[in-house]
Amino acid sequence: MVDRVLPKEQVSAFLDYLRRRYRLWAPVAQGGGFVFAEIDHPESIRLDYPTTMLPPKAAFLPPNEILLSIDMESLESAPPPAEDKPIALLGVHPCDLHGLMRLDMAMREEPSDASYVSARRGALIIGLACVHRCRPEAFCDSMETFRGAAGADLYLTPIEDGFWVEVRDGAEESLADAADCFRPPSDRQKREKDDINRQIDLEFSGRRLSLETLADDLEKTYTSSYWAKLADRCFSCGACTAVCPTCVCFDVRDDLAGGCKTADRCRSWDSCLLKDFAAVAGNENFRPKRHQRLRHRMMRQGSYLAKRFNLPAFCVGCGRCPAMCLGKISPLEAFEFSQKGRTVHV
Amino acid sequence: MKKLRVAFYSFTSCEGCQLTLLECEDRLLDVLGAVEIVRFREASSYEGGEFDADADIAFVEGSISTVHDESAARTVRSRSKKLVAFGACADIGGVNAIKNREGVETARERVYGPAAAWIHSSAARPLSAVVPVDAALHGCPVDKDELIRFIFAAAVGAKLPDPAAPVCFECKLRQTACVFQKGEVCLGPITRGGCKAICPAFGSGCDGCRGLAPDANLLLMRRLLKERGLDGSDLARRVDLFNAAALTEDQRRELIGHA
Numbered sequence: 166m167v168d169r170v171l172p173k174e175q176v177s178a179f180l181d182y183l184r185r186r187y188r189l190w191a192p193v194a195q196g197g198g199f200v201f202a203e204i205d206h207p208e209s210i211r212l213d214y215p216t217t218m219l220p221p222k223a224a225f226l227p228p229n230e231i232l233l234s235i236d237m238e239s240l241e242s243a244p245p246p247a248e249d250k251p252i253a254l255l256g257v258h259p260c261d262l263h264g265l266m267r268l269d270m271a272m273r274e275e276p277s278d279a280s281y282v283s284a285r286r287g288a289l290i291i292g293l294a295c296v297h298r299c300r301p302e303a304f305c306d307s308m309e310t311f312r313g314a315a316g317a318d319l320y321l322t323p324i325e326d327g328f329w330v331e332v333r334d335g336a337e338e339s340l341a342d343a344a345d346c347f348r349p350p351s352d353r354q355k356r357e358k359d360d361i362n363r364q365i366d367l368e369f370s371g372r373r374l375s376l377e378t379l380a381d382d383l384e385k386t387y388t389s390s391y392w393a394k395l396a397d398r399c400f401s402c403g404a405c406t407a408v409c410p411t412c413v414c415f416d417v418r419d420d421l422a423g424g425c426k427t428a429d430r431c432r433s434w435d436s437c438l439l440k441d442f443a444a445v446a447g448n449e450n451f452r453p454k455r456h457q458r459l460r461h462r463m464m465r466q467g468s469y470l471a472k473r474f475n476l477p478a479f480c481v482g483c484g485r486c487p488a489m490c491l492g493k494i495s496p497l498e499a500f501e502f503s504q505k506g507r508t509v510h511v
Numbered sequence: 512m513k514k515l516r517v518a519f520y521s522f523t524s525c526e527g528c529q530l531t532l533l534e535c536e537d538r539l540l541d542v543l544g545a546v547e548i549v550r551f552r553e554a555s556s557y558e559g560g561e562f563d564a565d566a567d568i569a570f571v572e573g574s575i576s577t578v579h580d581e582s583a584a585r586t587v588r589s590r591s592k593k594l595v596a597f598g599a600c601a602d603i604g605g606v607n608a609i610k611n612r613e614g615v616e617t618a619r620e621r622v623y624g625p626a627a628a629w630i631h632s633s634a635a636r637p638l639s640a641v642v643p644v645d646a647a648l649h650g651c652p653v654d655k656d657e658l659i660r661f662i663f664a665a666a667v668g669a670k671l672p673d674p675a676a677p678v679c680f681e682c683k684l685r686q687t688a689c690v691f692q693k694g695e696v697c698l699g700p701i702t703r704g705g706c707k708a709i710c711p712a713f714g715s716g717c718d719g720c721r722g723l724a725p726d727a728n729l730l731l732m733r734r735l736l737k738e739r740g741l742d743g744s745d746l747a748r749r750v751d752l753f754n755a756a757a758l759t760e761d762q763r764r765e766l767i768g769h770a
Contacts, residue, residue: 404682404683439676
């Protein structure tokens with residue numbers, strides 16, 4: 166890890182560098198909120214954003230994409246032409262960095278996902294510290310995902326003079342041409358950055374879960390009547406999975422195009438909350454009831470995938486799903502329920 | 512390969528769903544390359560009989576609200592291998608069914624005045640109330656992309672899956688700020704998607720034109736709408752805009768009580 170400072174007056178030169186070398190994605194304002202978008206005009210970038218509607222996952226796993234196009238006469242198939250430049254994701258908050266790491270685990274698990282691996286190849290991830298809680302629904306403190314650096318090639322902490330930049334080992338070379346933008350940090354800047362880190366620890370000190378046992382505790386609630394009761398507040402609309410940084414399920418279908426001359430193999434995000442998600446041949450459905458689908462999502466996020474990938478939880482506590490859910494269902498309340506009576510408060 | 516013979520017909524409707532196909536301007540030649548259109552009054556100068564063609568697939572727009580509609584629907588059914596309910600009126604009754612709640616006689620007198628006795632009309636019903644229907648394209652109007660995908664799939668003998676996700680799901684994918692959370696009334700959480708959440712994207716709450724989503728939580732919708740101040744006959748009016756003939760009596764009670 167190397168520490169650098171990106172002075173305010175060098176930020177625009179650094180953005181120019183990023184745009185020359187990468188397809189730059191960053192948060193911008195849209196419709197009263199914020200979204201990650203490919204940047205045409207650097208002045209539209211909003212690094213003061215609290216959080217985005219969709220997570221930056223969409224840069225590597227788009228909501229809708231064409232995996233292959235098949236010529237219906239020759240039956241030859243080819244993926245869409247590769248992009249000329251890799252993606253740089255700028256301004257990724259710690260919860261989303263953790264989300265991207267989990268996404269990586271799921272998509273790179275053998276057999277790895279070709280389209281994802283190709284979109285992710287050579288990407289530069291630039292994290293951005295959260296100094297304040299983005300919204301009341303966020304529970305990154307409980308999930309211990311409010312601290313960054315892990316998962317980022319560069320990790321920015323805003324300081325008075327610009328940004329403190331932690332450069333991951335091995336990431337220097339991708340910055341070689343931008344070396345002029347950075348300065349060695351001064352002692353005063355170091356003290357300021359340490360102060361900010363202490364403030365961050367104070368801001369995110371509302372831990373409400375015992376993460377060490379969450380995966381086991383949650384599984385024990387499987388037969389509880391709690392889920393049916395919780396499902397009274399669930400539309401089973403899939404909004405929670407749509408905004409989730411760690412939901413990875415998708416559907417693949419073939420769409421004919423161009424007067425049936427080509428067939429596009431299309432992939433789109435799916436959701437285990439939707440009625441047809443677990444429908445199979447013979448008119449059967451593994452999870453026909455709403456509460457079964459809601460429970461399944463919570464189990465995936467709090468237990469199943471955590472165990473599979475040896476993590477405390479798959480959910481990163483970004484707070485998007487409880488903020489979007491009209492029934493105000495939060496994974497935190499389900500996780501807390503499973504630890505009722507022995508939750509650790511720190 | 513012999514081209515699929517496709518016909519378009521309309522009963523009680525505004526014919527806007529047929530217009531939606533005509534508005535797929537840059538894709539019309541592709542459509543004509545894939546299928547043969549044998550009847551399409553709105554798009555042709557053919558002056559022969561209206562329901563006199565045999566078709567592999569008939570797209571039928573409009574609800575059934577006259578004796579003429581009913582007998583013509585039977586004719587179309589008997590001359591078509593597959594029948595598709597084309598748009599909200601044919602699919603769920605649509606806006607025409609508002610009159611069912613008011614009373615068919617009352618509506619007829621209000622619309623036709625002194626000439627009411629000359630005109631026959633019945634309750635507005637979806638196509639499936641009169642003849643067996645093989646598939647439905649939902650919405651008022653139908654979605655262009657879904658329609659084109661449907662036609663191309665049919666041309667090679669495939670069937671498009673019916674979308675199961677409520678409007679909310681696509682609305683999130685589109686990154687539209689939630690209009691319900693902004694204080695609007697929106698039926699998106701209980702309405703079948705596939706429309707790419709077009710109404711919320713333009714700032715307007717969902718009116719439910721694609722009918723109920725599978726397994727819709729009607730009690731929760733009612734509770735949230737009540738918190739929003741929408742209840743009783745106001746709620747009934749909102750629901751009845753497209754779904755007056757679409758809900759079972761049980762579903763209706765769950766969603767709007769006894770209004």
